[in-house]
Amino acid sequence: MPKRGAKVVCADLTPTARSQEEAGITTHDLINKDGGQASFVQTDVGDAKHMENLVQAAVIQYRRLDILVNNAGISIEARTPAVLHLTNETT
Structure with missing residues (x-):
């Protein structure tokens, strides 16, 4: 998508990957x-x-x-079941 002119906002808790092999590499820098x-x-x-x-x-x-692509890996145990059924809509 960026090669076709898309402007990308990366969103996460940390800017770098959590694996040792990819530490220090950020998607937005790439x-x-x-x-x-x-x-x-x-x-x-x-x-x-x-x-x-x-x-x-x-x-x-x-x-x-x-x-907007929301592709998150969150722990089910870390959230209450009610949160799993929430849908946020904006206009």
């Missing part, structure tokens, strides 16, 4: 080095307020938001 435009916003995607802040940051930086 995209920028390859000629794309990307940034990082520290975000807990399991927290609705964090997600609101993420969307605001994307719109402020790039003036729009076209696609």
Whole structure:
């Protein structure tokens, strides 16, 4: 997508991978080095307020938001079952 002009906002608790092999490598740096435009916003995607802040940051930086992919690995044990059924919708 970045090669086709998409501007990417990476969001996670930490900017780098958690594995030892990939420590120090950030997705947004790789995209920028390859000629794309990307940034990082520290975000807990399991927290609705964090997600609101993420969307605001994307719109402020790039003036729009076209696609949002929420691909999070969160521990079921760390959240209550009710949280698993929440859907946040924004317009």
